[in-house]
Amino acid sequence: KVEMISRFRSAREQRKILKDFAAGRVDVLIGTHRLLSDDVKPKDLGLVIVDEEQRFGVAQKEVLRRLKLRVDVLTLTATPIPRTLQMSLSGVRDISVIETPPRDRHPIQTYVGLYDEGMVIRAIQREIDRGGQVYYLHNRVETIDRAAERLRGLMPHVRFAVAHGQMPEQDLERVMLDFLRGDIDVLVTTTIIESGLDIPNANTLIVERADLLGLAQLYQIRGRIGRSARVAHAFLFHPDEAVLTEEAVARLSTLADYTELGSGFKIALRDLEIRGAGELLGEEQSGHIAAVGFEMYLAMLEEATAALQGKPPAVEKVARVDVGIDAHIPASFIAYEAARVDVHRRVASATTLEQLADLREELVDRFGPLPEPVDNLVFLGEVRVTLQTLGADSLTAKHDRLVVTGLVLPAGAREFLRTRDRRYVYSPLQGQLSVGLRGDTRGLRQIVEEVLGDILAASAREGAPTEKEMPA
Structure with a gap:
């Protein structure tokens, strides 16, 4: 038996549902933060499912856990908050990623x-011309009516309406139903649309001051569009870049970079780097660990955990490359x-040639053709990975x-190299x-490529495992 409680249920209905829940006559109880109240007393709680986890604080989630000491918790979110993601990455919590x-x-x-009124008009008109609807996000209740009036003045033939969380419930419900039915072209709204809306006909989003919103919040809001087979467009505007903080620039560039489907996890990782992981045992859900890089922090945490468990420290072998190429x-x-x-960092931490090939492709896509020094940098990363695949210690050019x-070559491989080049x-x-x-x-780069190619070919003749040929 499934029941639901929220502020839309009468007090009498809520009391009856909670009484049945406490007696075990209700199997599944769905609710909002109302479930955190003291009068919610389940008979035998075994599973807590927290949807839209980013909207709950640490203290609120711990209240749920205290309902029963040994309870399974399943957390659902498109963009995990830094603390939850960090706990998953460090092994404290299990994680599954759905990317399909x-x-x-x-x-x-x-x-x-930059905010461009002409672009706003064109974006709205284009969406209306194809029979769609638009979200226009102005996240200040005090001035949202003024913003709607300004838009009406620019486009008098378009049907605008306002929706925000401080409106009377009946008015808000009426506006949302009108928008759902298609009686409204543009909904001027606040972040109230962040979650819970599924309107396939709304496929253009305009955010007036995207620099004032968080990364996960922007990703959630952007997810309100593109919920059909139609291509959606999001316009994230900001004022002059001179007034933007470094974090705001990082947030906006991340949204522009990660547009592919299923990129929520990558955005959450970037949010973790920007905001920090917060406290493992405290209530802060973001914040940097004394400005230590996140990967270094995780490595330190893993090392400390291994030491407490009496395990010997893992020594990672990293091949050294010194060939005097401008990189x-x-x-x-x-x-x-x-x-x-x-x-x-990504070049230095890559462990496969595929990772470096993906990085090269991403750089070209984001910034254009690679200058020679950047191409050389990725190439040296490929050399290092190849050396580590061969079990070698270093490659240097000197005298x-x-x-x-550090290269072990069987007799057959040595003979192959001698016949290949007597030098x-x-x-x-x-x-x-x-x-x-x-x-x-x-x-020098061409010589390095040829030498490593010969070593890989010689090793392959002896049946030694190799990752794949060096890319040209």
């Missing part, structure tokens, strides 16, 4: 830029320092020789392979 979108859904086309990210290619640091150390010299005792560079007119 409903059939016939399309990515939402997202525009981020960096110019500010002219990526303006924001934090974004440049993030790319360096007219290219030297690979190869291998020392089994030192595990070192070298090749002379004097007189070679090719560029």
